[in-house]
Amino acid sequence: xxxxxxxxxxxxxxxxxxxxxxxxxxxxxxxxxxxxxxxxxxxxxxxxxxxxxxxxxxxxxxxxxxxxxxxxxxxxxxxxxxxxxxxxxxxxxxxxxxxxxxxxxxxxxxxxxxxxxxxxxxxxxxxxxxxxxxxxxxxxxxxxxxxxxxxxxxxxxxxxxxxxxxxxxxxxxxxxxxxxxxxxxxxxxxxxxxxxxxxxxxxxxxxxxxxxxxxxxxxxxxxxxxxxxxxxxxxxxxxxxxxxxxxxxxxxxxxxxxxxxxxxxxxxxxxxxxxxxxxxxxxxxxxxxxxxxxxxxxxxxxxxxxxxxxxxxxxxxxxxxxxxxxxxxxxxxxxxxxxxxxxxx
Amino acid sequence: xxxxxxxxxxxxxxxxxxxxxxxxxxxxxxxxxxxxxxxxxxxxxxxxxxxxxxxxxxxxxxxxxxxxxxxxxxxxxxxxxxxxxxxxxxxxxxxxxxxxxxxxxxxxxxxxxxxxxxxxxxxxxxxxxxxxxxxxxxxxxxxxxxxxxxxxxxxxxxxxxxxxxxxxxxxxxxxxxxxxxxxxxxxxxxxxxxxxxxxxxxxxxxxxxxxxxxxxxxxxxxxxxxxxxxxxxxxxxxxxxxxxxxxxxxxxxxxxxxxxxxxxxxxxxxxxxxxxxxxxxxxxxxxxxxxxxxxxxxxxxxxxxxxxxxxxxxxxxxxxxxxxxxxxxxxxxxxxxxxxxxxxx
DNA sequence: GTGAAAGCGCTAACAC
DNA sequence: GTGTTAGCGCTTTCAC
Numbered sequence: 001x002x003x004x005x006x007x008x009x010x011x012x013x014x015x016x017x018x019x020x021x022x023x024x025x026x027x028x029x030x031x032x033x034x035x036x037x038x039x040x041x042x043x044x045x046x047x048x049x050x051x052x053x054x055x056x057x058x059x060x061x062x063x064x065x066x067x068x069x070x071x072x073x074x075x076x077x078x079x080x081x082x083x084x085x086x087x088x089x090x091x092x093x094x095x096x097x098x099x100x101x102x103x104x105x106x107x108x109x110x111x112x113x114x115x116x117x118x119x120x121x122x123x124x125x126x127x128x129x130x131x132x133x134x135x136x137x138x139x140x141x142x143x144x145x146x147x148x149x150x151x152x153x154x155x156x157x158x159x160x161x162x163x164x165x166x167x168x169x170x171x172x173x174x175x176x177x178x179x180x181x182x183x184x185x186x187x188x189x190x191x192x193x194x195x196x197x198x199x200x201x202x203x204x205x206x207x208x209x210x211x212x213x214x215x216x217x218x219x220x221x222x223x224x225x226x227x228x229x230x231x232x233x234x235x236x237x238x239x240x241x242x243x244x245x246x247x248x249x250x251x252x253x254x255x256x257x258x259x260x261x262x263x264x265x266x267x268x269x270x271x272x273x274x275x276x277x278x279x280x281x282x283x284x285x286x287x288x289x290x291x292x293x294x295x296x297x298x299x300x301x302x303x304x305x306x307x308x309x310x311x312x313x314x315x316x317x318x319x320x321x322x323x324x325x326x327x328x329x330x331x332x333x334x335x336x337x338x339x340x341x342x343x344x345x
Numbered sequence: 346x347x348x349x350x351x352x353x354x355x356x357x358x359x360x361x362x363x364x365x366x367x368x369x370x371x372x373x374x375x376x377x378x379x380x381x382x383x384x385x386x387x388x389x390x391x392x393x394x395x396x397x398x399x400x401x402x403x404x405x406x407x408x409x410x411x412x413x414x415x416x417x418x419x420x421x422x423x424x425x426x427x428x429x430x431x432x433x434x435x436x437x438x439x440x441x442x443x444x445x446x447x448x449x450x451x452x453x454x455x456x457x458x459x460x461x462x463x464x465x466x467x468x469x470x471x472x473x474x475x476x477x478x479x480x481x482x483x484x485x486x487x488x489x490x491x492x493x494x495x496x497x498x499x500x501x502x503x504x505x506x507x508x509x510x511x512x513x514x515x516x517x518x519x520x521x522x523x524x525x526x527x528x529x530x531x532x533x534x535x536x537x538x539x540x541x542x543x544x545x546x547x548x549x550x551x552x553x554x555x556x557x558x559x560x561x562x563x564x565x566x567x568x569x570x571x572x573x574x575x576x577x578x579x580x581x582x583x584x585x586x587x588x589x590x591x592x593x594x595x596x597x598x599x600x601x602x603x604x605x606x607x608x609x610x611x612x613x614x615x616x617x618x619x620x621x622x623x624x625x626x627x628x629x630x631x632x633x634x635x636x637x638x639x640x641x642x643x644x645x646x647x648x649x650x651x652x653x654x655x656x657x658x659x660x661x662x663x664x665x666x667x668x669x670x671x672x673x674x675x676x677x678x679x680x681x682x683x684x685x686x687x688x689x690x
Numbered sequence: 691g692t693g694a695a696a697g698c699g700c701t702a703a704c705a706c
Numbered sequence: 707g708t709g710t711t712a713g714c715g716c717t718t719t720c721a722c
Contacts, residue, residue, distance in 0.1 A: 007469055009714095009715055009716085010715065010716065010717095011715075011716095019692080019693085020692065020693045020694075021693085021694095021715090021716080021717090022692070022693060022694080022695095022717080022718080023691085023692060023693075025716070025717060025718085026691095026692090026717095028716095029717085033691065033692090034691070034692080035691065035692090038691085038692085050467075052464065052467065052468040052469070053468075053715085053716075054405070054469070054714085054715050054716070055401075055468070055470050056400075056401045056402075056404035056405045056410070056714085056715080056716090057401075057405050057698090057714070057715035057716040057717090058715080058716055058717075059401035059698090059716090060399070060401045060402050060405055060697095060698045060699065060700085060714090060715080060716070060717090061697080061698045061715090061716055061717045061718075062698090062716085062717065062718095063698085065401070067449075070450075085431070086430070086431060089450070089452070090452060093450070093452040093454065094454055097452075097454060097458075097461070102449055102465075102470070103449065103450045103451075103452075104412075104447055104448065104449055104450075105415075105434070105438070105448045105449075105450045106448075107434070107435060107438040107442075107448075109438065109439055109442060113442075116442070119397070120447075122395075122397065123397040123398075123400070124352055124397065124399070125400050125447070230631065230635050231634075259635065260635075263635070263637065266637075286575065286601075289576075290575050290604065290605075290608070292608065292611075292637070354698095354699055354700085355699065355700065355701095356699075356700095364708080364709085365708065365709045365710075366699090366700080366701090366709085366710095367701080367702085367708070367709060367710075367711095368707085368708060368709075370700070370701060370702090371701095371707095371708090374701085378707065378708090379707070379708080380707065380708090383707085383708085398699085398700080399698085399699050399700070401698085401699080401700090402698070402699035402700040402701090402714090403699080403700055403701075404700090404714090405698090405699080405700070405701090405713095405714045405715065405716085406699090406700055406701045406702075406713080406714045407700085407701065407702095407714090408714080
């Protein structure tokens with residue numbers, strides 16, 4: 001254990017500046033109501049001593065932590081294949097950093113790990129939580145609700161029960177899906193298949209709904225459920241080709257799925273987009289730009305969504321610097337999507 | 346702001362159990378030296394009240410935080426394309442969780458952001474740090490050294506200056522590279538190219554060294570520097586094909602690079618592995634299994650490396666439960682690699 | 691506007 | 707073994 005010199009305390013700063021601890025504290029916290037000369041002296045003392053406030057002591061009295069938990073409720077491997085989460089994290093990190101909040105990462109490690117996360121959240125160690133990738137049966141929202149931790153969800157949570165006051169950030173999955181199908185039909189395609197995501201997630205369910213909006217009387221055989229992974233996309237595509245070898249387009253629920261589908265189509269000797277047009281969802285660059293051919297896809301601004309989640313939470317927490325640029329109570333946001341044309345459709 | 350009921354304090358627990366605060370504290374912290382009946386009573390009180398220790402109050406006196414910072418010093422986009430970091434995070438998270446430590450994620454947001462991270466680390470908000478993907482000119486090690494925060498690095502840091510006491514976890518990049526080349530020569534290939542990673546990172550430099558160990562008198566034209574990204578791999582592969590259209594094998598410094606190279610090779614009409622054998626490094630499944638053809642690669646156990654980093658740090662911090670299963674001072678570890686044969690070589 | 695003083699909830703000596 | 711007590715470093719009334 002390194003024997004670090006003890007950090008200077010506020011006391012030391014106050015002494016050096018020749019003021020009381022109270023005044024030093026005021027300056028450190030913005031300096032409102034302290035006369036200029038004193039402010040300057042304290043600032044200089046802080047500088048010279050390299051003073052950094054002790055967050056524990058501060059939290060003890062303020063009951064705030066300036067820390068937010070990011071919960072990734074995906075025990076499975078998806079998180080580790082999809083740049084999606086990394087991008088959201090980036091957006092979240094930027095926003096939190098800009099407002100001096102720390103990011104405590106909570107990865108759900110398995111089926112039985114929700115309790116631990118719930119306990120942590122209930123423990124009041126963080127001011128709020130940002131929660132991702134809930135599935136329908138997830139116990140987390142319940143635990144969170146119970147713990148009373150201010151929370152913003154990534155993606156519309158579906159507690160069909162109600163509790164519509166839940167704050168979330170999502171993209172317009174349904175309209176995005178419609179746009180994808182519209183594009184395909186615009187290309188003259190008529191036998192359009194859809195490979196869904198896991199339907200216990202609202203994002204996947206909404207995209208399916210959007211697909212159906214446009215293809216109300218399509219052959220139900222043309223829809224197959226999958227899981228947002230490339231391997232799942234491959235399996236689904238094989239199934240689809242078996243059922244309807246004459247299909248001429250595929251709308252995959254995300255880019256990873258599309259990548260898998262593309263591979264199977266190539267194996268089967270079909271040309272993309274000539275024989276089969278393919279369109280994805282997300283526009284995760286490392287995937288969409290790297291497929292063969294590059295993927296036409298529905299773009300959502302993932303990093304921005306992360307940023308918005310953080311901002312919403314900070315507002316909810318009454319963070320001044322964030323609250324001022326928007327009036328009224330924070331409310332959920334649904335971002336629009338845009339179609340990005342590349343070569344696959 | 347939700348008006349949560351104030352959390353019960355130790356005081357409340359003690360009162361309910363009919364003991365002093367000190368005894369209640371002892372029980373909460375393991376219960377050593379407290380007689381059984383009392384232990385039970387306190388435990389019950391904790392249970393009934395739903396008591397959770399106030400971490401801020403605890404830290405204030407213990408000067409420990411049971412929290413570790415994970416610093417990702419990659420301002421660029423690589424983090425978001427490569428499942429590498431996500432996998433390490435997973436390993437780290439598991440180990441930290443197992444020992445009741447929290448993970449505070451610090452993403453370096455840009456070229457000028459090191460100072461912020463340094464300040465945070467110096468602020469004594471965490472007990473230690475886990476630091477990734479340093480580049481040669483990175484100011485972070487200096488800042489960390491200065492701050493005196495116990496740290497374990499992911500990948501051997503290169504401060505050619507010395508300070509060999511730095512703790513790190515790495516895989517045997519050099520021997521792994523040798524193994525890759527050995528495999529290629531074993532396949533009868535003689536004109537073997539190498540696409541490196543960014544050579545200001547030791548992992549990339551070590552792999553290059555390993556390559557040179559085996560190919561001492563190869564045409565220097567056969568080595569081209571790249572950046573661990575698919576796009577970089579493509580560029581490098583094009584360059585290589587221009588310089589030496591007769592090459593018959595490529596050792597790419599990581600899987601992502603190999604994926605890019607594969608694409609260019611295909612475009613150029615070459616068959617893999619018949620015309621050109623390709624081998625990667627990492628064995629990141631979502632990449633290596635999904636390339637066309639599936640990638641032969643040098644595997645490193647990324648998640649395990651994450652776990653080891655966390656364990657090492659915890660030991661360094663004197664964490665009891667971790668210290669006991671290994672004697673002596675913790676020291677850096679270099680894990681072996683293994684060759685995974687798939688179709689590309 | 692500034693300072694004095696009272697804790698925030700907890701652990702760790704130190705008595706008993 | 708168990709209780710008493712003294713802070714940890716900070717913010718925040720409340721006087722002045």
